[in-house]
Amino acid sequence: MNHSMKLFSFFLQILFFTISVLACLFYALDIIEEGLFLSLTYIFIGIALTCLVIFIIYNIVINFKETIKSLVGIAILLIILGIAFLIASGTIPASLNPEKLGFTLSAISLRFIDTGLIGLYILLIIAALAVVVTEIAKLLR
Numbered sequence: 001m002n003h004s005m006k007l008f009s010f011f012l013q014i015l016f017f018t019i020s021v022l023a024c025l026f027y028a029l030d031i032i033e034e035g036l037f038l039s040l041t042y043i044f045i046g047i048a049l050t051c052l053v054i055f056i057i058y059n060i061v062i063n064f065k066e067t068i069k070s071l072v073g074i075a076i077l078l079i080i081l082g083i084a085f086l087i088a089s090g091t092i093p094a095s096l097n098p099e100k101l102g103f104t105l106s107a108i109s110l111r112f113i114d115t116g117l118i119g120l121y122i123l124l125i126i127a128a129l130a131v132v133v134t135e136i137a138k139l140l141r
Helices: 003-028 034-062 064-087 107-140
Strands: none
Touching: 003 034, 034 064, 064 107
């Protein structure tokens, strides 16, 4: 494991330890307040994302040739999700009978849900095709 991965792992362990201690402390002191937990969750997610971005930038600077492959993979994933977003609609299918659901969702929320599902379907099809092509290539060798 290289130095940056050890450092990142160390920060994640500190974050996990801090969250665990706070959870035990809140349980022991019988502090169950939804707003407090939600605020702490936002703070810890912010800290984790900040660490993630810092270490990603650090690795890009240190190992630029190695990160090109990762950046190409991320770009392909973003293109697939962009295509899924263009295909997605923001309406509830009539077969679900929106009146009986008991709740409503905004059009953009429905579009993001559709984007996730369509993106998943596209990626599953790509994975299945990759398996088939790999097996055919093995048979032809």
